[in-house]
Amino acid sequence: MNSGGLGQGSEFVVTLPLLEHAAAAEIAQPATLALTPVAARILKIQDNEEAADVLAQLLRLSGHEVELALDGAKGLKLVEKFSPEVILCDLGLPGVDGYEVAARIRKRPLSRTPAMIALTGYGSAKDHKSALAAGFDLHVVKLADPEVLLRLIDSAMKREDSTTSGRSSASGLAA
Numbered sequence: 636m637n638s639g640g641l642g643q644g645s646e647f648v649v650t651l652p653l654l655e656h657a658a659a660a661e662i663a664q665p666a667t668l669a670l671t672p673v674a675a676r677i678l679k680i681q682d683n684e685e686a687a688d689v690l691a692q693l694l695r696l697s698g699h700e701v702e703l704a705l706d707g708a709k710g711l712k713l714v715e716k717f718s719p720e721v722i723l724c725d726l727g728l729p730g731v732d733g734y735e736v737a738a739r740i741r742k743r744p745l746s747r748t749p750a751m752i753a754l755t756g757y758g759s760a761k762d763h764k765s766a767l768a769a770g771f772d773l774h775v776v777k778l779a780d781p782e783v784l785l786r787l788i789d790s791a792m793k794r795e796d797s798t799t800s801g802r803s804s805a806s807g808l809a810a
Contacts, residue, residue, distance in 0.1 A: 674698045675792045678719035678749070680710035680736060682728050690723070697785055707731030714740055719749045721788050726755040726766060734769040741770035750791035754779060 637646040677699050681687040684705055691701045702717045704710035707728040714722070722740070726733035737751055751773075753766040758776035766774040773787060 674700065675720045675788055676717065677701045677721045677723060677788065678704065678710060678713055678717055680704045680707065680722065680724040680728065680733070681754075682706055682725060693781055694785075694788075699788070707733065707736045710736055711739060714743070714749070718747060720747065721791055722749045722751045723754045723784075724751065724771070726753055726757045726762065734765060737766070737770035750788075752787060752791070754784070 638644070677694055679687050679691055679694075679701060681690075681703075682705055684703075687703050687705065691703055694701045702713055702719070704713050708731050710722075710724065710728075711731065713719075724733045724736055728736070731739075733753060733755065737753070740749070740751065751771045753771040753774045754777060755762070755766070755774070756777045757766075763774040772791070775784065775787065
């Protein structure tokens with residue numbers, strides 16, 4: 636250790652012994668996450684167009700088919716036309732908010748009931764409870780880790796494939 640004095644900083648030198656006989660195969664490689672995503676029809680309802688586009692691109696690169704709606708009313712119309720398997724919906728939407736979107740979708744007699752994930756900046760315990768009460772399966776706070784979000788979507792799809800009712804419980808979609 637060397638120091639030029641008080642307030643001048645310090646220099647530390649660490650010397651490690653060289654491992655001369657280690658074979659390349661013995662060096663541990665980091666484990667990679669092996670995801671086998673199930674392609675999904677995803678409806679993203681969000682009023683921030685740039686953020687919605689970025690997420691849509693990520694989802695498309697992951698093999699999903701994505702439609703966007705920039706407000707709740709347009710999202711409700713797309714549910715009928717697009718028949719999504721997963722809906723990612725912001726809560727703070729102009730006009731018809733995300734809570735109302737979820738409640739209306741859950742009341743509709745759809746041939747397929749989509750998994751619904753509230754993807755929002757509203758992160759309080761009250762927001763979480765209100766989102767689930769409105770009909771969302773999950774409440775995820777932005778900015779969600781993209782890998783976690785993809786796992787949640789994949790989990791929702793695999794859960795739906797294994798059930799006949801089409802709707803997954805919130806506990807079955809845990810990260």
